[in-house]
Amino acid sequence: MGEALLVRERYKIVRVLAAQPDYACAQAVDILDREGRTCLLNLYEGERLKSCIQSFDKLGHCPDFIEMFLEGGTLVTVFRDREGRSIDNVFYIGDSHDWRDRIEYVDQLLHQALSMADLPPEVSCAAMLSENVLVDTASRRISLRFRVLPLEDMTGRELAILACDQVKKLLRRRSKSSFEEMKVVNELEWTVFPGIVQLYAFWRERRTGLIEAYEKLEKKGFFKRWFSLIWGRIKWGLGKGKRR
Helix, strand or coil: CCCCCCEEEEEEEEEEHHHHCCCEEEEEEEECCCCCEEEEEEEEEHHHHHHHHHHCCCCCCCEEEEEEEEEECCCEEEEECCEEEHHHHHHHCCCCCCCCHHHHHHHHHHHHHHHHHHHHHHHHHHHCCCEEEEEEECEEEEEECCCCCCCCCCHHHHHHHHHHHHHHHCCCCCCCCCHHHHHHHHHHHHCCCCCCCHHHHHHHHHHHHHHHHHHHHHHHCCCHHHHHHHHHHHHHHHHHHCCC
């Protein structure tokens, strides 16, 4: 086996996660860290380096950002690594997550999206891609991984669009969906939010009513609850027909 590749005599690369012209992302171990924690190295060269270096100089507000440096003509940004499975592998059609879990995950996702509002949009938008939205079901936490694939012409509006797409995976029309949740999903599908602040405000306004609706359902007996869900879907279907 060949000698391990060290970057800046500190980061030992253990796995390459992505590679394309002028960009690569690798998982590495910080050999100076006593706990041996892993981190992510984003490496940029050529035209990628020129377009990224000014934006990445504004990462001071990102808690996962460790450092940035030039290494032999390559720009390297170092972020803390995160654990979990991609959101697409945890939330899918037919999954069995409880409504409380769904609301908690939406809270976490949008809180993290809001915390990135001041970051360069090419960084925040990359972190909101499905492959970087990680769910740890054991700890019931959502984390964002900063595998910063180069993205062009990103703005705060694109961050809101990407975050909204992820929320629609957490809230979905299901057989056990309340009428109120279906209304929220519909609003998410038809509303274009100008920024993440507006999306977060929308969620905070709808969240309480959503919880109250589910708590009311839980107080009903099995048959009354079943009838309420069926009736909600009928009302939803009739409402959709009127809107066409």
